[in-house]
Amino acid sequence: MADTGSSKMKLYYFPQYRSVRNIWLIKEMGVEDDFEFIRYDSLQEYNATVEAYRRDVNPHGTIPSLVVPGEGTVLESGAINMYLADRYKKLLPDPKYLKDYYDFIIYGNATLDELIGFFFELLMLKTPFSDEKVKKMTEKFDTCMDYLAKKLENREFLCGDKFTAADTVLGFDLYCAALINDGKLLEKHPKIRDGYYARLQKRPAFQATIAMT
Structure with a gap:
């Protein structure tokens, strides 16, 4: 190596x-x-x-x-x-969306990765957690999805109508959420599932990546 x-x-x-x-x-x-x-x-x-x-x-x-x-x-x-x-120098945001660009990349890599890891353990590995913990993490996930839905109003992607590297980072978390427990995590969030994530799924590079991985 x-x-x-x-x-x-x-x-x-x-x-x-x-x-x-x-x-x-x-x-x-x-x-x-x-x-x-x-x-x-x-x-x-x-x-x-x-x-x-x-x-x-x-x-x-x-x-x-x-x-x-x-x-x-x-x-x-x-x-x-x-x-x-x-x-x-590709898939960078327009300058006016630079704040969102950095924020969403870290949001996906930290906040959402933690939640996806928890629900993978809970729903796929059947790791036992207290009811209080499950409630807390479910509420946190729902809050995240509501926040995303609000930010995506009148936008095609996270940084306006231009696809950027931020969409590949946070989009991965939505990909996982759609896989875990047959997508039940996204059932309460049709604006994300049927809107933003559906647009990501249609991208040829996304499809080629899933076929490779």
Whole structure:
């Protein structure tokens, strides 16, 4: 896993994981030839190389990671997308939406990622949580979706009518919400499910990413 001198950036990824947002961005920008995609198909495959991965790529052992020749590793999925959008000068917002751009990327990478992780444990892994915890997290998720619906009024995407890297970051969380428990998380939020997320699903790069991951 050490640097081999290749000029290509290396993206380490799991299917149907946070790396979806990174591959989606890369495909939207049309720069796949600049990357080597290193896929782990199972935890067993990952565990077999985790010591070398921690040593050479990411000391925390987390996925995804982006290795940039001559620069090092970008560790966080949202930071990977911000870095790549800036590097290629593509999928950046109009200046008047810069505040929303940064806010939504961190909102997806922090607030919504935490909620998606909780509901994955609760509904898919059947991890027991107190009724109080479930209520609190459900209310928080619903508040997030209501906030998004309000922000998206009269907008096609998060930063106006222009698709940006922010949509690939936060859109991944909606993709997960639509998968978990047959999409029941989004049932109370048709404006998000049938509006914004439906538009994201129609994008060829999104479809190609899901087919790949």
